[in-house]
Amino acid sequence: xxxxxxxxxxxxxxxxxxxxxxxxxxxxxxxxxxxxxxxxxxxxxxxxxxxxxxxxxxxxxxxxxxxxxxxxxxxxxxxxxxxxxxxxxxxxxxxxxxxxxxxxxxxxxxxxxxxxxxxxxxxxxxxxxxxxxxxxxxxxxxxxxxxxxxxxxxxxxxxxxxxxxxxxxxxxxxxxxxxxxxxxxxxxxxxxxxxxxxxxxxxxxxxxxxxxxxxxxxxxxxxxxxxxxxxxxxxxxxxxxxxxxxxxxxxxxxxxxxxxxxxxxxxxxxxxxxxxxxxxxxxxxxxxxxxxxxxxxxxxxxxxxxxxxxxxxxxxxxxxxxxxxxxxxxxxxxxxxxxxxxxxxxxxxxxxxxxxxxxxxxxxxxxxxxxxxxxxxxxxxxxxxxxxxxxxxxxxxxxxxxxxxxxxxxxxxxxxxxxxxxx
Amino acid sequence: xxxxxxxxxxxxxxxxxxxxxxxxxxxxxxxxxxxxxxxxxxxxxxxxxxxxxxxxxxxxxxxxxxxxxxxxxxxxxxxxxxxxxxxxxxxxxxxxxxxxxxxxxxxxxxxxxxxxxxxxxxxxxxxxxxxxxxxxxxxxxxxxxxxxxxxxxxxxxxxxxxxxxxxxxxxxxxxxxxxxxxxxxxxxxxxxxxxxxxxxxxxxxxxxxxxxxxxxxxxxxxxxxxxxxxxxxxxxxxxxxxxx
Numbered sequence: 001x002x003x004x005x006x007x008x009x010x011x012x013x014x015x016x017x018x019x020x021x022x023x024x025x026x027x028x029x030x031x032x033x034x035x036x037x038x039x040x041x042x043x044x045x046x047x048x049x050x051x052x053x054x055x056x057x058x059x060x061x062x063x064x065x066x067x068x069x070x071x072x073x074x075x076x077x078x079x080x081x082x083x084x085x086x087x088x089x090x091x092x093x094x095x096x097x098x099x100x101x102x103x104x105x106x107x108x109x110x111x112x113x114x115x116x117x118x119x120x121x122x123x124x125x126x127x128x129x130x131x132x133x134x135x136x137x138x139x140x141x142x143x144x145x146x147x148x149x150x151x152x153x154x155x156x157x158x159x160x161x162x163x164x165x166x167x168x169x170x171x172x173x174x175x176x177x178x179x180x181x182x183x184x185x186x187x188x189x190x191x192x193x194x195x196x197x198x199x200x201x202x203x204x205x206x207x208x209x210x211x212x213x214x215x216x217x218x219x220x221x222x223x224x225x226x227x228x229x230x231x232x233x234x235x236x237x238x239x240x241x242x243x244x245x246x247x248x249x250x251x252x253x254x255x256x257x258x259x260x261x262x263x264x265x266x267x268x269x270x271x272x273x274x275x276x277x278x279x280x281x282x283x284x285x286x287x288x289x290x291x292x293x294x295x296x297x298x299x300x301x302x303x304x305x306x307x308x309x310x311x312x313x314x315x316x317x318x319x320x321x322x323x324x325x326x327x328x329x330x331x332x333x334x335x336x337x338x339x340x341x342x343x344x345x346x347x348x349x350x351x352x353x354x355x356x357x358x359x360x361x362x363x364x365x366x367x368x369x370x371x372x373x374x375x376x377x378x379x380x381x382x383x384x385x386x387x388x389x390x391x392x393x394x395x396x397x398x399x400x401x402x403x404x405x406x407x408x409x410x411x412x413x414x415x416x417x418x419x420x421x422x423x
Numbered sequence: 424x425x426x427x428x429x430x431x432x433x434x435x436x437x438x439x440x441x442x443x444x445x446x447x448x449x450x451x452x453x454x455x456x457x458x459x460x461x462x463x464x465x466x467x468x469x470x471x472x473x474x475x476x477x478x479x480x481x482x483x484x485x486x487x488x489x490x491x492x493x494x495x496x497x498x499x500x501x502x503x504x505x506x507x508x509x510x511x512x513x514x515x516x517x518x519x520x521x522x523x524x525x526x527x528x529x530x531x532x533x534x535x536x537x538x539x540x541x542x543x544x545x546x547x548x549x550x551x552x553x554x555x556x557x558x559x560x561x562x563x564x565x566x567x568x569x570x571x572x573x574x575x576x577x578x579x580x581x582x583x584x585x586x587x588x589x590x591x592x593x594x595x596x597x598x599x600x601x602x603x604x605x606x607x608x609x610x611x612x613x614x615x616x617x618x619x620x621x622x623x624x625x626x627x628x629x630x631x632x633x634x635x636x637x638x639x640x641x642x643x644x645x646x647x648x649x650x651x652x653x654x655x656x657x658x659x660x661x662x663x664x665x666x667x
């Protein structure tokens with residue numbers, strides 16, 4: 001005699017409950033799937049409202065039947081614990097899954113099934129989906145801007161060198177590990193500068209000079225972000241310390257600097273760097289637009305980095321200062337060996353936040369006529385031969401930025417784990 | 424009679440309008456052990472924090488090992504290197520291993536070669552019986568072990584004077600003993616010590632002199648036996664009756 005109490009599922013009828021519950025859930029998902037992918041409604045004979053909400057009703061009933069605590073089946077228990085704790089959570093879970101099933105087909109068909117990538121002109125795009133031909137044709141421009149095609153190898157070579165040199169840290173023998181921070185903080189940026197100056201900019205060593213106005217696309221995004229990050233971090237650190245010293249002049253200069261740069265919009269700063277700043281310079285003094293932009297962004301972001309680091313400094317207990325002082329350490333030793341390592345560790349998430357914002361702010365350099373990837377996109381979408389493909393361009397750049405930013409965020413998370421020594 | 428290693432003369436200190444130290448006079452001779460007790464807020468912590476200038480005094484003079492404490496940073500750092508301090512909250516550096524906690528200051532302040540510093544650190548850690556924990560981080564140790572590490576860390580600077588600021592107040596009762604044992608051993612080895620504590624058993628065992636402070640003043644200062652046997656002031660009697 002089988003006696004099932006559906007309202008109060010228990011361990012006794014585990015097997016039967018599972019079979020009925022899971023098949024109900026699968027049925028509900030299947031119904032949504034069929035409707036979403038093939039436009040078939042298997043329950044169209046029912047009144048509209050019921051057929052519309054049937055999957056939810058079935059799914060919730062199925063999930064409530066299998067909501068058995070301590071069933072002894074690991075997967076079921078974790079399912080019940082995480083997404084099926086009560087009817088409300090079950091409904092939320094189902095609705096989220098339904099939405100994903102519903103959204104997937106149109107997105108997939110736009111991006112893949114109905115999309116075109118063949119051909120060289122706009123006319124090749126005949127399908128109703130995305131026209132990746134546009135991205136394909138403009139790809140070089142999105143990556144290298146207006147950099148002359150026959151010299152693009154120089155950009156590639158420089159970046160290959162930079163990436164290889166960035167991985168030096170992983171292969172250095174233990175003996176030289178202590179010089180690594182010196183390498184990354186001082187030597188690597190200098191090498192990067194030399195590479196970019198001689199290889200990408202050219203003008204000597206038999207390489208043709210390419211003016212910075214022609215640089216662009218993703219490579220310019222990288223160059224601007226890279227140097228801004230490198231400069232703004234130490235400057236921000238100095239400002240954070242400066243704001244906390246007892247020396248009045250240093251303190252008020254730091255406060256003034258931070259408040260000034262935090263108070264003005266980046267776009268204004270960039271505009272001033274390019275239009276007003278040269279007016280204050282001597283007649284024959286020339287500073288490249290790109291250099292001015294990098295300096296402007298660095299100063300701007302340094303103010304933010306400073307405040308983030310100051311937050312970390314304030315989070316440290318006073319005892320750490322007392323202990324290092326009582327051991328005879330002076331200001332610099334105390335900060336270098338005790339205070340900053342701890343404070344910086346605390347603010348890794350905040351610093352990562354600021355750096356991600358910096359990378360995503362780089363498109364603003366269009367105001368001074370430098371076109372990185374978004375800038376190139378704006379230009380490409382107004383090209384008369386390629387009107388009407390803004391969407392593809394933005395999707396493409398969104399994916400590119402997501403990859404960069406997600407990698408950075410992953411890296412910062414790894415750093416957090418690596419330096420997690422306490423607790 | 425040996426020269427005093429610490430001379431405190433008419434020291435006054437204010438926090439804002441509030442006077443925490445009132446005309447403090449104290450002489451400490453080498454190898455002398457002094458216990459400072461008193462109710463909370465009586466200024467005893469402030470007094471020993473003044474000795475290595477974690478706090479500044481506003482009036483009077485403090486001379487440590489022949490050097491007067493003044494605004495001169497070089498002097499202060501030199502004195503701090505000679506005066507070890509142990510805190511109530513241990514204040515170990517959580518981002519460094521136990522061994523690195525002990526070697527950091529000898530290497531960077533005293534310019535000791537790394538190998539020698541590590542040998543010294545291991546010796547001190549073994550002395551307080553946590554040599555086997557050297558590679559761990561402070562967060563992985565119990566309170567008593569952390570405090571013993573803090574003592575070892577201070578000793579690695581080979582100080583002439585050790586200051587203890589309520590070293591056992593933040594510990595569980597069962598861990599107090601292991602820390603006190605380490606301090607007793609240190610006292611027997613002949614270290615000059617000033618200890619702020621409420622552990623009267625410890626005071627009876629090692630102290631040469633006990634000082635009772637209240638409201639920023641030294642109320643009573645006597646040899647240990649006299650202090651416990653026949654306290655002079657009523658305030659001291661009241662305090663002792665409550666604590667013993």
